[in-house]
Amino acid sequence: xxxxxxxxxxxxxxxxxxxxxxxxxxxxxxxxxxxxxxxxxxxxxxxxxxxxxxxxxxxxxxxxxxxxxxxxxxxxxxxxxxxxxxxxxxxxxxxxxxxxxxxxxxxxxxxxxxxxxxxxxxxxxxxxxxxxxxxxxxxxxxxxxxxxxxxxxxx
Amino acid sequence: xxxxxxxxxxxxxxxxxxxxxxxxxxxxxxxxxxxxxxxxxxxxxxxxxxxxxxxxxxxxxxxxxxxxxxxxxxxxxxxxxxxxxxxxxxxxxxxxxxxxxxxxxxxxxxxxxxxxxxxxxxxxxxxxxxxxxxxxxxxxxxxxxxxxxxxxxxxxxxxxxxxxxxxxxxxxxxxxxxxxxxxxxxxxxxxxxxxxxxxxxxxxxxxxxxxxxxxxxxxxxxxxxxxxxxxxxxxxxxxxxxxxxxxxxxxxxxxxxxxxxxxxxxxxxxxxxxxxxxxxxxxxxxxxxxxxxxxxxxxxxxxxxxxxxxxxxxxxxxxxxxxxxxxxxxxxxxxxxxxxxxxxxxxxxxxxxxxxxxxxxxxxxxxxxxxxxxxxxxxxxxxxxxxxxxxxxxxxxxxxxxxxxxxxxxxxxxxxxxxxxxxxxxxxxxxxxxxxxxxxxxxxxxxxxxxxxxxxxxxxxxxxxxxxxxxxxxxxxxxxxxxxxxxxxxxxxxxxxxxxxxxxxxxxxxxxxxxxxxxxxxxxxxxxxxxxxxxxxxxxxxxxxxxxxxxxxxxxxxxxxxxxxxxxxxxxxxxxxxxxxxxxxxxxxxxxxxxxxxxxxxxxxxxxxxxxxxxxxxxxxxxxxxxxxxxxxxxxxxxxxxxx
Ligand SMILES: Cc1ncc(C[n+]2csc(CCOP(=O)(O)OP(=O)(O)O)c2C)c(N)n1
Ligand SMILES: [Mg+2]
Numbered sequence: 112x113x114x115x116x117x118x119x120x121x122x123x124x125x126x127x128x129x130x131x132x133x134x135x136x137x138x139x140x141x142x143x144x145x146x147x148x149x150x151x152x153x154x155x156x157x158x159x160x161x162x163x164x165x166x167x168x169x170x171x172x173x174x175x176x177x178x179x180x181x182x183x184x185x186x187x188x189x190x191x192x193x194x195x196x197x198x199x200x201x202x203x204x205x206x207x208x209x210x211x212x213x214x215x216x217x218x219x220x221x222x223x224x225x226x227x228x229x230x231x232x233x234x235x236x237x238x239x240x241x242x243x244x245x246x247x248x249x250x251x252x253x254x255x256x257x258x259x260x261x262x263x264x265x266x
Numbered sequence: 267x268x269x270x271x272x273x274x275x276x277x278x279x280x281x282x283x284x285x286x287x288x289x290x291x292x293x294x295x296x297x298x299x300x301x302x303x304x305x306x307x308x309x310x311x312x313x314x315x316x317x318x319x320x321x322x323x324x325x326x327x328x329x330x331x332x333x334x335x336x337x338x339x340x341x342x343x344x345x346x347x348x349x350x351x352x353x354x355x356x357x358x359x360x361x362x363x364x365x366x367x368x369x370x371x372x373x374x375x376x377x378x379x380x381x382x383x384x385x386x387x388x389x390x391x392x393x394x395x396x397x398x399x400x401x402x403x404x405x406x407x408x409x410x411x412x413x414x415x416x417x418x419x420x421x422x423x424x425x426x427x428x429x430x431x432x433x434x435x436x437x438x439x440x441x442x443x444x445x446x447x448x449x450x451x452x453x454x455x456x457x458x459x460x461x462x463x464x465x466x467x468x469x470x471x472x473x474x475x476x477x478x479x480x481x482x483x484x485x486x487x488x489x490x491x492x493x494x495x496x497x498x499x500x501x502x503x504x505x506x507x508x509x510x511x512x513x514x515x516x517x518x519x520x521x522x523x524x525x526x527x528x529x530x531x532x533x534x535x536x537x538x539x540x541x542x543x544x545x546x547x548x549x550x551x552x553x554x555x556x557x558x559x560x561x562x563x564x565x566x567x568x569x570x571x572x573x574x575x576x577x578x579x580x581x582x583x584x585x586x587x588x589x590x591x592x593x594x595x596x597x598x599x600x601x602x603x604x605x606x607x608x609x610x611x612x613x614x615x616x617x618x619x620x621x622x623x624x625x626x627x628x629x630x631x632x633x634x635x636x637x638x639x640x641x642x643x644x645x646x647x648x649x650x651x652x653x654x655x656x657x658x659x660x661x662x663x664x665x666x667x668x669x670x671x672x673x674x675x676x677x678x679x680x681x682x683x684x685x686x687x688x689x690x691x692x693x694x695x696x697x698x699x700x701x702x703x704x705x706x707x708x709x710x711x712x713x714x715x716x717x718x719x720x721x722x723x724x725x726x727x728x729x730x731x732x733x734x735x736x737x738x739x740x741x742x743x744x745x746x747x748x749x750x751x752x753x754x755x756x757x758x759x760x761x762x763x764x765x766x767x768x769x770x771x772x773x774x775x776x777x778x779x780x781x782x783x784x785x786x787x788x789x790x791x792x793x794x795x796x797x798x799x800x801x802x803x804x805x806x807x808x809x810x811x812x813x814x815x816x817x818x819x820x821x822x823x824x825x826x827x828x829x830x831x832x833x834x835x836x837x838x839x840x841x842x843x844x845x846x847x848x849x850x851x852x853x854x855x856x857x858x859x860x861x862x863x864x865x866x867x868x869x870x871x872x873x874x875x876x877x878x879x880x881x882x883x884x885x886x887x888x889x890x891x892x893x894x895x896x897x898x899x900x901x902x903x904x905x906x907x908x909x910x
Contacts, residue, residue: 168847169837172830172909179714180721181910186713216834218841225846243716250715252724252885253708255731256754260704264587266563266758 152194161236347372367419369446372508394807400430401777403441411555437768448505469497493523494616527664537672543601551606558663570685577757580765592696707753726750741782773804783817876904
């Protein structure tokens with residue numbers, strides 16, 4: 112992605128996605144607009160390479176090894192994950208806009224630190240995540256906790 | 267300091283001379299065996315290589331227990347240190363955690379040999395590092411609201427302990443520190459004003475000039491540690507007084523601290539406010555002792571007030587599942603009393619650390635305690651913040667009894683009936699609120715349940731049913747491992763959760779858990795330690811202390827193979843600078859090689875298992891761990907976890 116394209120994308124992204132982009136992964140989007148309402152676009156990268164990058168770049172550090180813990184990616188309502196170009200724009204955006212004090216703890220990723228190709232691979236890997244989250248009824252410990260809480264308090 | 271040469275015939279007196287005469291005198295001091303050997307050292311020239319002589323047969327025999335102590339009468343029959351231990355015993359001190367040091371060998375010998383039975387109340391607890399000795403006192407102090415002792419070697423031990431002392435100070439936790447001073451021995455281990463090294467972050471200190479003064483100083487240190495603001499106090503014990511033959515010395519009577527409570531006028535006003543209100547509320551922060559918690563419950567019950575609690579943040583607060591704890595039937599409160607917490611009408615808040623600023627003779631100006639420096643901006647300018655209009659700087663706990671008595675006086679039968687009905691409504695509403703919050707909480711905790719590495723929530727969720735019917739204490743800070751106890755567990759005892767480090771100083775969790783486990787052992791409790799790997803490695807030797815003293819401590823590693831908090835900070839910084847996040851692991855992760863905590867614990871003599879990466883294996887391991895600690899045997903489970 113060249114600089115001009117980046118700028119254009121950034122501008123579009125900034126106008127269209129201002130709140131969610133700045134809020135970062137996993138955080139609430141503007142009222143009434145959730146990712147779930149839009150079908151996600153295609154992922155063109157290599158998920159196997161993305162897996163290595165997800166680790167090497169430390170993505171797991173906040174988003175968990177499977178995208179299910181910490182600031183979750185699975186089930187995230189963030190629109191930054193709904194399309195590949197949107198995702199890349201998100202990674203680039205704050206590096207360009209607010210290099211010193213980004214609005215979230217999510218690092219900035221200018222192109223010279225993470226190529227478009229690498230970003231696409233990471234995106235493909237994130238999109239390959241499968242939930243390991245069972246239904247509540249299938250987790251005995253959590254049901255035991257609820258049952259116990261129904262009992263009256265004893266000092 | 268001019269000292270009588272009472273003990274000058276001992277090896278000490280001799281070695282002092284030897285050390286002075288030889289630059290390499292340390293060699294003689296290190297071997298520290300006999301006068302004969304020391305003489306060899308003294309004869310050495312400066313250029314001679316330092317050779318530690320092999321042990322003599324007599325010495326081997328002695329170390330192996332093959333010889334009895336000399337038949338001759340002991341030089342000192344009633345040493346001063348016996349009285350020091352007697353004072354500790356009379357104060358109810360249960361434990362003295364210490365790493366041995368010659369500067370207090372008199373006291374140490376008295377702990378292990380004086381009294382019938384010896385080495386009980388206080389018991390000598392062997393610490394492998396002074397940091398963990400103080401952390402133990404910190405954990406014990408938070409669980410029990412009273413001091414145990416950490417005993418520190420002169421000059422060196424105190425410096426090893428410094429950060430832990432500072433943290434206990436910041437955390438306003440009572441403890442008594444005893445520091446040995448021996449001017450007749452290693453000069454590098456003595457100092458004119460030993461306590462000065464940590465005066466800026468202790469509450470009180472003294473160095474007795476006589477034995478009687480030393481005894482009185484221990485008592486005063488105990489009382490000062492207990493009085494608000496609670497904190498570490500320190501007494502320097504001179505070797506001369508530890509060793510001296512006691513003649514006609516009487517142990518002074520202990521005077522417990524007189525802690526001022528609220529004046530009668532405002533007591534009446536508060537009681538009236540609580541009784542007249544349609545919907546009173548009491549916000550409860552951290553009180554000082556178990557008794558304070560009991561009184562807070564009594565007050566809330568007597569006026570039918572709902573309460574808030576800090577029990578999910580730390581010790582000594584209102585029982586979380588008490589029927590009055592929660593938002594209640596109506597959230598329109600017309601009278602809010604704060605007990606060590608903000609309250610709209612009255613807030614009783616005991617004196618804080620800023621009242622000790624005159625002790626900061628080094629002018630360190632610790633952040634958050636000292637007033638902001640001139641011209642400070644941002645957070646530094648915030649300082650301690652101004653007290654609100656209704657804030658009364660008075661110890662809440664000491665005020666409770668008076669308020670309760672006044673309420674009882676003012677209550678009419680009619681009022682009692684109204685209060686009873688209101689309390690019943692609150693109880694129903696609070697239970698409903700609780701079930702709703704719990705149902706929401708468990709939904710979130712499902713996430714990543716079957717993932718590997720293991721989700722931190724799963725540890726808390728699977729452990730809770732195994733311990734909920736035990737008498738337990740969660741001693742480690744839980745912030746870095748998700749803090750899932752707050753939503754899933756019931757914190758009903760003053761010691762249920764001991765809270766965070768106090769000053770966010772790492773290395774605290776393990777030692778504090780050992781200290782809590784000391785308290786737990788003699789009270790039939792078990793201690794849970796959810797142990798961050800980074801925190802573990804500052805002073806891992808505390809594991810041995812738990813094994814050696816057979817403490818009921820279950821350690822579950824939150825092993826994310828990193829100082830993960832710092833990893834995230836560095837990642838963020840690399841990102842801010844646009845230099846790529848791929849090197850952020852340098853200096854922030856504990857990989858290559860991975861540390862095997864189960865082996866480590868086993869090496870220290872503690873039963874252990876792991877590393878566990880398969881979440882389906884976790885529950886059985888937790889059961890084994892809980893069973894073990896219920897039998898009084900500490901246990902460690904290494905769990906490879908999601909980072910957050
Ligand atoms: C004595 C001390 N040294 C360094 C720090 C800086 N520090 C803050 S958090 C942290 C990492 C903690 O790692 P760990 O205990 O494993 O918890 P994690 O964040 O990995 O869950 C460090 C080193 C500190 N707070 N205290
Ligand atoms: Mg860690």
